[in-house]
Amino acid sequence: DQQVKQNSPSLSVQEGRISILNCDYTNSMFDYFLWYKKYPAEGPTFLISISSIKDKNEDGRFTVFLNKSAKHLSLHIVPSQPGDSAVYFCAARGAGGTSYGKLTFGQGTILTVHP
Amino acid sequence: EPEVTQTPSHQVTQMGQEVILRCVPISNHLYFYWYRQILGQKVEFLVSFYNNEISEKSEIFDDQFSVERPDGSNFTLKIRSTKLEDSAMYFCASSVDRGSQYGYTFGSGTRLTVV
Numbered sequence: 001d002q003q004v005k006q007n008s009p010s011l012s013v014q015e016g017r018i019s020i021l022n023c024d025y026t027n028s029m030f031d032y033f034l035w036y037k038k039y040p041a042e043g044p045t046f047l048i049s050i051s052s053i054k055d056k057n058e059d060g061r062f063t064v065f066l067n068k069s070a071k072h073l074s075l076h077i078v079p080s081q082p083g084d085s086a087v088y089f090c091a092a093r094g095a096g097g098t099s100y101g102k103l104t105f106g107q108g109t110i111l112t113v114h115p
Numbered sequence: 116e117p118e119v120t121q122t123p124s125h126q127v128t129q130m131g132q133e134v135i136l137r138c139v140p141i142s143n144h145l146y147f148y149w150y151r152q153i154l155g156q157k158v159e160f161l162v163s164f165y166n167n168e169i170s171e172k173s174e175i176f177d178d179q180f181s182v183e184r185p186d187g188s189n190f191t192l193k194i195r196s197t198k199l200e201d202s203a204m205y206f207c208a209s210s211v212d213r214g215s216q217y218g219y220t221f222g223s224g225t226r227l228t229v230v
Contacts, residue, residue, distance in 0.1 A: 041224075043208075100213050101163065105150075
């Protein structure tokens with residue numbers, strides 16, 4: 001039941017360049033898509049989200065793009081900084097019924113930003 | 116900034132023993148969740164809790180698991196008879212509502228090791 005997939009287990013970028021993290025989903029019954037960042041020995045921390053009715057949301061260095069026809073979203077970080085090095089999880093939120101509010105996570109992508 | 120607090124940070128228990136994982140959600144939050152992450156795998160939904168009852172539970176959340184909000188501040192997850200495969204990082208989370216664009220706030224997790 002792979003409803004949310006992050007196919008790249010890791011990504012390495014140079015400081016100052018753009019980081020692009022990708023996520024695909026297979027179920028249309030989601031109302032929000034969220035990105036969480038996780039450092040070792042800490043819980044996931046909310047980063048940015050996008051409503052299923054939008055195609056772009058921007059917050060400072062972070063932009064999330066949603067392509068509903070392709071069931072694909074991406075997180076762009078520009079410019080990347082060494083402090084951005086962490087595991088990034090894509091999550092989709094259930095839109096209704098008993099699944100309303102429930103988050104389904106992808107496997108995570110380890111981002112390493114080199115100075 | 117308000118935090119979700121989890122204790123203990125690490126719990127080692129013998130197979131077959133009962134464990135209680137404790138969480139103090141953010142004080143004005145109304146929805147409470149437990150998720151877990153087995154090493155190297157996805158963050159998985161276990162259970163959601165609202166108005167003193169379970170809203171939804173996953174297939175993982177069998178009769179060995181229970182949740183309770185005994186005193187209006189703590190939110191606990193009990194595993195009655197632990198199995199080796201229960202070894203995982205357990206995350207508690209809370210939210211003001213299920214529709215927030217900011218998702219949930221997660222705690223730092225309890226690492227449960229069953230030996």
